[in-house]
Amino acid sequence: MNTKKELQVSAIENGTVIDHIPAEYLFQVITILGLDKSKNSVTFGNNLESKLLGKKAIIKISDKFFEDEEINKISLIAPHAKLNIIRDYKVAEKKIVESPEKVIGIAKCMNPKCITNVEAVTTRFKVINNSPITLKCHYCEKITDHKNIEIV
């Protein structure tokens, strides 16, 4: 770890670092976590080299600590994301993102004939597979697979 020459996104004193986000989903992760409306200072980098993902994104949010429930929302699009909880410039805790059992109000059902796409109904899915993440609509019972997951 000490061989790292330079941080690609500057360090934060306290807060949360979300690493290993697939580069193409950076802005969706920002939206899901509501960081676009956050008053905290948020720094991010995109298209950084990653052995795991090829290109990755990283987000650092100062003075923000997420509830598990909140952070697990991003597992839909960033299943390999890792969290570092930073206190006083040091990693105080590491967490991985876990798939929730249920997904409520985040994703869209891919079935155009589903009631959730016709009327203002909050979407609800059961997670029937974790990797790749696969959702079954509580209403129309159709499967929305990883490739077709769209965020509301």
Next chain:
Amino acid sequence: MDNKSLVSIDDYTKEEILEVLARAAEFEKNPNCSLLEGKVVASLFFEPSTRTRLSFETAISRMGGRIVGFTDSSSSSVTKGETLKDTTKMVSNYCDLIVMRHPIEGSARYASEVSDVPVINAGDGANQHPSQTMLDLYSIMKTQGTLENLNIFMVGDLKYGRTVHSLLMALSHFNPTFHFIAPPELEIPRGYKIFMEKNNIKYFEHTEFNDIINDADILYMTRVQKERFADPLEYEKVKNVYILKNDMLSNTKDNMRILHPLPRVNEIAVDVDTNPKAYYFEQALNGVYARQAIIAKALNL
């Protein structure tokens, strides 16, 4: 949310399926009763379905209930732009039970969450039609004496046919062996194959419709629908392959019965109708008893 609703066949456990079938047999013995006396049932058909509607309304009438509702959405406030939520909320104030048919998938589940009274799904788009499944099961039970360990052959449109999918799920409780006969374009969807593999259910797939049906206890025929094919030529190729003719039945088992959710077009030749193994018209009558039992369960009567 009301857990007395019947939206999907999965809402019933194996025990509940058997309980409702036993109840249906009682209704067959004594179809007329006054269980629904003083009760109002809303029959909301957002799209026309004469067969299903008449079957439900007959069931309600035979139980002494009263019916309010509409037979297609052009005669309801939907044409004024009212949402399903508002229609359901309003109607659930008036009645004791809602029977609903709607072209949008998932509409029945949503209505059951919005409604204060139980909702029975009479078909939501291509998704679920559980009362059809219950009458299919009742027909199988009646003709075979059991639901356990049967050889079930399903023929025709196995890809889009919701009756096929729901029946498959329901029979999975009873150790069946499935044989699926369909053109590759209309084969049983992968999701159901995974389900059967996970649950150790034996199944075989065939494209030829021939003497393999001699093993069948139940032959479940479905219509190959033209509108399912992107290429009309493909439809022309397969449309006459899966036609059941009377001479194909000569070596089938004595207990074998032919079911079809109806309406049929040409997939069962008319000469089969007089064969004692043809059961599809009785099957339709069984729908009234099955629906009486479903209604009684929904209202805890």
